[in-house]
Amino acid sequence: MEMEQHIRQIIRSENNITVENLMSIVMESRYNSYYRIxxxxxxxxxxxxxxxxxxxxxxxxxxxxxxxxxxLNRPQKIDLIELGPGKGTLLCDILNATRHIKKFSTAISLTLVEINCSLKKIQQDNLLSFNVPIKWVKSVNHIVSSYPTIILANEFFDALPIKQYIKKINQQSGQINWLERVVKIDNNNKLYFDTIDADINENKFLKLHNNAPNGGVLEISPVQHQTIQAVSNLLKKNGGGGLIIDYGYDISPEQRKNYQYNSSLQAVKHHQYHPLLENLGRADLSAHVDFWSLKNIAVAEGIVSFGSISQNVLLHKLGIKTRLNMLKQINSDENLASKLDLQYNRLTSVQAMGELFKAIAITSAPSIIPLGFYNSNYNSFK
Structure with missing residues (x-):
C-alpha cells in the first residue's frame, strides 16, 4: 500500500491527522517511510x-x-556519536583529517543513529577503511555509552516532527484560542490543511507566546525536545560536548516579531520545493529548528549551552579560509581552484548556507568552552 493510502486510512478513521503525526509517519515510521526507503x-x-x-x-x-x-583531558576512550549521519561523509572527513593524531584516532568508537538500512550499508562501506569500532542504533534513546562523549548533529533536528498551532483572537471578546493544524480529506477526495481545537494547557510553550499576532503560526517539536533532553543527559552522565548545526532561528518569545510567526514546514523533492501534501513518503519534509528552545531545555537538564552563531562565523573561526588557501596552493589547477571557491562560498556566504544555518554547542561543564564559541553567549544551569 502506498504511503498516501495509509495516511488516508488514518484520516478516515480519526477524521484528521495532525502535522506532527503526518511527519512522523511519512518520515520515520516503519511503514515505507521516507528515511527508511x-x-x-x-x-x-x-x-x-x-x-x-x-x-x-x-x-x-x-x-x-x-x-x-x-x-576533556585527552581520554583514552571516547565515543563519537552522529545523529543522522547520511552517507557517513562527515565522519569520513573527520577521521581522515585527524588520522595523524594517533592517540585520538585510537581512542574513538563510533555510534551512528540511523533508521535507513540502505544508508547504513553505505556508511559501513565508506567507514570500513578506517578500522574504527562502529555500532548502529535506531534512536538516541538506544545509545549505550559510558565513555566521554562527542555528539554531532548536522541537519538532523530539522527533520524531526513538529506540531503547528495557529493563534485565533475573538475580535469581540478578545479571548485567545490556539488551534492545532491538521490534515483532512475534502469532498473532492483531496488532502487539505485545516485546524482543530487545541488545549492550551497541553503545552507550556504556548503560554510563552501570548504576544503572537492573530493568525500567527507557532511551531513546537516535542520530539526535538525529547532528543535534546536525551543528549543532555548522556553528556551529563559521561562528560563531553555536542555540536548542532541546522537551519533555523534563535529568538526568545519576548524578542519575536509578528512576521516571525509563520509556517516553516516545507517539502523538497529532486532539489526543488514541492507541494506539501503530494508524493507523501517520496519527498523530504522539514521545518526550521527553534534553537532558543533547544538551548533552554539543555540548560534545564544541567548542561551548558553556547551560541547560536552562524555557520559562516563558526567555519571561519575553525579556519576554513586558511584551509581553502592551503588546498589551492597544493593544487595549482585553475578549474579545481574555482571549484574550491564555489564550495567555500556555498558553505559560508550569506546568500547560501552561511547565515540561515546556525550552530549551537553544549558541554557538560562551564569550563569546557568549545572551539569557535569563545565570545558567544552561554547559559548554564543555576
Missing part, C-alpha cells in the same frame, strides 16, 4: 548537505572534535 542525499537524491558539498566542512568539524578531546 529513500536515498535522499546527493545529486540523485532530494537535497545535498554541507559534508556532501566539500571536504572542508568535515575537516573543520574534525578540528572542533580534536579541540574538545583536548579539553
Amino acid at each position: 529513500q536515498q535522499p542525499l546527493g545529486k540523485a537524491g532530494d537535497f545535498i548537505t554541507a559534508p556532501e558539498i566539500s571536504q572542508m566542512f568535515g575537516e573543520m568539524i574534525g578540528i572542533w572534535c580534536i579541540d574538545l578531546w583536548h579539553k
Whole structure:
C-alpha cells in the first residue's frame, strides 16, 4: 500500500491527522517511510548537505572534535556519536583529517543513529577503511555509552516532527484560542490543511507566546525536545560536548516579531520545493529548528549551552579560509581552484548556507568552552 493510502486510512478513521503525526509517519515510521526507503542525499537524491558539498566542512568539524578531546583531558576512550549521519561523509572527513593524531584516532568508537538500512550499508562501506569500532542504533534513546562523549548533529533536528498551532483572537471578546493544524480529506477526495481545537494547557510553550499576532503560526517539536533532553543527559552522565548545526532561528518569545510567526514546514523533492501534501513518503519534509528552545531545555537538564552563531562565523573561526588557501596552493589547477571557491562560498556566504544555518554547542561543564564559541553567549544551569 502506498504511503498516501495509509495516511488516508488514518484520516478516515480519526477524521484528521495532525502535522506532527503526518511527519512522523511519512518520515520515520516503519511503514515505507521516507528515511527508511529513500536515498535522499546527493545529486540523485532530494537535497545535498554541507559534508556532501566539500571536504572542508568535515575537516573543520574534525578540528572542533580534536579541540574538545583536548579539553576533556585527552581520554583514552571516547565515543563519537552522529545523529543522522547520511552517507557517513562527515565522519569520513573527520577521521581522515585527524588520522595523524594517533592517540585520538585510537581512542574513538563510533555510534551512528540511523533508521535507513540502505544508508547504513553505505556508511559501513565508506567507514570500513578506517578500522574504527562502529555500532548502529535506531534512536538516541538506544545509545549505550559510558565513555566521554562527542555528539554531532548536522541537519538532523530539522527533520524531526513538529506540531503547528495557529493563534485565533475573538475580535469581540478578545479571548485567545490556539488551534492545532491538521490534515483532512475534502469532498473532492483531496488532502487539505485545516485546524482543530487545541488545549492550551497541553503545552507550556504556548503560554510563552501570548504576544503572537492573530493568525500567527507557532511551531513546537516535542520530539526535538525529547532528543535534546536525551543528549543532555548522556553528556551529563559521561562528560563531553555536542555540536548542532541546522537551519533555523534563535529568538526568545519576548524578542519575536509578528512576521516571525509563520509556517516553516516545507517539502523538497529532486532539489526543488514541492507541494506539501503530494508524493507523501517520496519527498523530504522539514521545518526550521527553534534553537532558543533547544538551548533552554539543555540548560534545564544541567548542561551548558553556547551560541547560536552562524555557520559562516563558526567555519571561519575553525579556519576554513586558511584551509581553502592551503588546498589551492597544493593544487595549482585553475578549474579545481574555482571549484574550491564555489564550495567555500556555498558553505559560508550569506546568500547560501552561511547565515540561515546556525550552530549551537553544549558541554557538560562551564569550563569546557568549545572551539569557535569563545565570545558567544552561554547559559548554564543555576
